[in-house]
Amino acid sequence: MYKILEKEVLSDVTKLMVVEAPQIARKARAGQFVIVLMHENGERIPLTIADYDRKAGTLTMIFQEVGKSTLEMxxxxxxxxxxxxxGPLGHPTEVENFGTIICVGxxxxxxxxxxxxRELKEAGNHVISIIGARTKDLLLWEDKMRAVSDELIVTTDDGSYGRKDLVTVPLKEMMESRKIAKIWAxxxxxxxxxxxATTEPFKVPTIVSLNTIMIDGTGMCGGCxxxxxxxxxxxxxxxPEFDAHKVDWxxxxxxMTFYRGQEQAAIARWKESHKCNLDRAVAEGVK
Amino acid sequence: MAELTKKDRMKIPRQDMPVQEPDARVKNFTEVALGFTQELAQLEAQRCLQCKDASCREGCPVEVPIPDFVGAVRDGDMAKAVEIMKSKNNLPAICGRVCPQEVQCESRCILGKKGEAVAIGRIERFVGDYELAHRTCDVKKGPSTGKKVAVVGTGPAGLTCAVDMGIYGHDVTMFESLHTPGGVLVYGIPEFRLPKSVIRSEIENAACALGIEIKASHIVGRTLLIDELLKEFDAVFLGTGAGLPMFSPIPGINLNGVMSANEFLTRVNLMKGYLFPEFDTPVWVGKKVAVIGAGNVAMDSARCALRLQSLGMGNAGPDSEVHIVYRRSAEEVPARQEEVHHAKEEGVIFDFLTNPVEILGDGKGGVSAMRCVRQKLGEPDQSGRRRPIPIEGSEFDMEVDQVVFALGTNPNPIVFVNAEGLERKRQGTVVANQETGRTTLKGVWAGGDVVTGAATVISAMGAGKRAAADMNNYLKDKSAW
Known part of the structure; x- marks a missing residue:
């Protein structure tokens, strides 16, 4: 169970995996998440579901290597x-035809x-998507997003691709010039x-999907x-979706920084052990 | 040994169980109470007067024939003792460790009237451990009935129900939301009180002997729904416990360092955070820890905190302290006597008649102190305990950097998606017949904490057992719904 069927390297630090999980794929809906555990000594990590295929019984997960566990993954x-x-955990996105909406990724x-x-588009909304990344290499799924959007704006912080802006800049322009019914970010x-903070003055309902620290994902620990x-x-x-304007950011x-000390120690330890492996491999290769 | 007279028996003092010394044990997570040797078990068993109308048995929620198994231990016939025990209790090694015997069987012991009761719990644990080591009493699946039973939750209620249903000959599938079966026995009770190996051994043994399939990481209410289970199974038992933590409605509960006992204990027990970084899940402990509440979960949290401090985790330092902060007095403490005793020995500080009213921040997201108010006891409340009343003007700040809430838990509502007709009470507990466990939804039984709210392992086991008996009657057409 839970076998990796496909793996794609989207950038140096961003990986995509398609995994076998028919029970979850059967029920999964947009907006929900899963918790994965690599092995007996591992930690339970929440990951939002990027896609699912009910027929194939698979889930697609995309993650960024930010901690020891994601590095190992x-x-x-x-x-x-x-x-x-x-999973699937959490409530699915409430989808209906709202009119013109914006999806920010x-x-x-x-x-x-x-x-x-995709679901909002299928429900008849006019979908404007704004996707952004720090730099071009970290941008993903532009084509897929284009396919489910009526309009697509791409930004990078460093200007290496698309508009050189934070996502909030085109977002503000949209709200100034158009009637926007709802925003997801x-x-x-x-x-x-x-x-x-950008959408609040315009009073446009804004939904965010939070990915806080959690263990069980079922309401038991309350850490999230x-x-x-x-x-x-x-x-x-x-x-995981909440009204952005009501969140104490x-x-x-x-x-989210509570365990940072231990997280950094774990990353250092992981990198050290991997450097050793690499050194060993190089040494053996030389021999 | 020659037969002793009643007088001789009454001269034997109640035997203490060997334990790890407090100084040593606060530095490790291995078991505190080491268990009787066979000699000690037999000596303690000699104290039993073998009463004809033994009232100890009435104090046991699963009616273990106590004088009979104690008699077998006295005679050195351990295989027989195991057999007698297992006729009523499938999990003696667990119950011997976690039952509050002092308010159950031992409270009824005639010896307790004048002196000290027979240490029934310690003898029970000896018998349970003997069975784990020797496996003299194999459970066997009864002649197959072809009926399929779903047991939701793998804690004490579910396990007991599943084992009995297997013995009755039904095909049992168990569903567990976490990745390891055992429920609260695994995520809640620490290794130093109930080793994981004991639980694993009991579960594996039962599952193997009875052909029980355990589906871990299946959340009923998410991965599968109750209405789907009813289509696939002839009967469904809900033993999903009370997993939802409660927080005080006071300011400051979302500061870093404030957590539920569930989170703290799950990190330590299920995820083995005390072995970080060998295990990946971190756990944090403060320099001055306040655990709010005085039940078993509070004792477990406080004693875990002490051990993490000894390991030098989190903010621990040379003057580290762990406090139990309880709004009532020592008299009303609901935890097992032994846990309170062990906690005190290990250095936990008890602050009675004290109630937090606000948690104060350190300006950096963390906790700097807890504002408390002193209490006095008034008239008895609904629970029969004297109601704590705040003393006006008694507010004071207690310097702490971690606050762990151990105020009890409610059933998790996640289970009840698509379970139309399944009635619940206001606190979320399932409405079920006390004798049979039948709920208001045909084909669904429930028992344990999900029905009663947070209670004991043994009362959950009793409920699992009663429900299994009724489910069996129903499935064998001996009783209509």
């Missing part, structure tokens, strides 16, 4: 198996915004915070809780 090959994938967040854009927490203006909510069971950003 990046070394998994086709044919390798996860110990566990569990930042970095690896372009992956989970894709099925949402998925990306790094800091991007979502600024999207929220986020402060909304009406109290704490659990991202895993109340979300500073609290969210602070909570």
């Amino acid at each position: 990046g070394t998994m090959k086709v044919g390798d198996e996860f110990k566990t994938i569990v 930042g970095g690896v967040g372009i992956a989970p915004i894709y099925p949402i854009a 998925i990306g790094p927490a800091i991007m979502m915070k600024f999207v929220s 809780r986020v402060l909304m203006d009406d109290g704490a909510k659990f991202v895993c069971v109340d979300g 500073n609290n969210l950003l602070s909570r």
Whole structure:
């Protein structure tokens, strides 16, 4: 179970995997996520579902190598198996025909915004997508996004491709010039915070998908809780999508750094052990 | 040994169980109580007066024939003791470790009237461990009935129900939402109180002997729904426990360092955070930890925190402290006596009649202190315990950097998607017949914490057992719905 059927290297640090998970694919819908566990000693990592194929019984996950676990996951090959994938978790995106909507995807967040854009398009919305990345190499799925969008704007922070802007700039222009019914934004927490701040003055309902620290994904640990203006909510069971204008972003950003000390120690340890392996391999190769 | 007189028996003192010394054990996660040797078990068993109308048995939620198994231990016939035990209790090695015997069987022991009760729990644990080591009493699947049973949840209620259903001859499939079966026994109870190897051995043994299939990482309510289970199975048992943590509705609960006992314990127990970085899941411990609540979960959290501090994790330093902060007094502490005793020995500080009203931030996202109010006890409340009343003007700040809430748990509503007709009460507990476990939805039984709210392992096992008996009658057409 949970075998990797395809693997694609989207950039140095971004990998795509298609995995066998028929039980989950059967139920998965846009906006939901899964939790993966590589092996007995691993940690449970929440990943938003980038795509699913009910017939083939597969899920597509895209992840960025940011911590020890994702670095290790990046070394998994086709044919390798996860110990566990569990889901689908959280509530699916509420899809209906709203009119003209905007989907904003930042970095690896372009992956989970894709099925949402697709479903919104299928429901008859006029879909404007804004996708952005730090640099050209980190941009992904431009073609797929184009195929499900009526209009597509691409930005990079460094101007290496598309417009040299943050995603919030074209977003603001759109709201100034057009009647926008609703906005979805998925990306790094800091991007979502600024999207929220950009759309709030225009009073355009804005939905963000939060990816906080969690363990079980079923409401048991409460580690994922986020402060909304009406109290704490659990991202895993109340979300992952929330009204961006009600989120306490500073609290969210602070909570995401809680284990940073241990995370950095783990990355250092991982890189050290891999350097050793590499040195050994080189030495043996020379012999 | 020559037959002892009643007087002789009453002269034997209650035997202590060998334990790891407090100084040593706070530095490791291995088991604290080491268990009786056979000599100690037999000596303790000699104390039992073998009462004709033994009331100890009435104190046991699964009615273990206590004088009979204790008698077998006294005679040195361990295989017989195991057989007697297993006629009522499938998981003695677990119950011997986690049951609150002092309010159950041992509270009824006649010896306790004047002196100390027979240490039934310690003898039970000895019998359970003997069975784990020697496997003298194999459970066997009954003649196949061809009926399919789904058991949702692999904690004490589900396990007990599944084993009995297997013995009755039904084909059992168990569903577990986490990646490891065992429920609260695995994610909640620490290794130093109930080793994972004991749970694994009990589950594997039962699953193998009875052909029970365990589907881990299957969340009923997400991966599969109750209405789908009803199409595929002839009967469904819900033993999904009470997994939803409660937080106090006070300011500051979302600061870094504030967490549920569920999160703290799951990181430590299920994910083995105390072995970080060998295991990937980090766990953090403060220099001054406040655990709110005084149940078993609170004791477990406090004692885990002490051990993590000894390992030098998180903010731990030379003056590290762990406090139990409880709004009532020592009299009302709901935890097992042994856990409270062990916690005190290990250095946990108890702050009674104290209630947090606000958690104060350090300006960097973390916790700097907890504002508390002193309490006094008033008239008894609904639970029969004296109600704590805040003392006006008694507010004070307690310097802490971690706050762990162990205030109890409610059933997880995630399970009940597409379960129309399955009635629940306001707190989310399932409405079920106390004797049979039948819910208001045909074909669905429930038992354990999901029905009662957070309670004990043994009461969940009792409910699993009663439900299994009724499910069996129903499936064998001995009773209509």
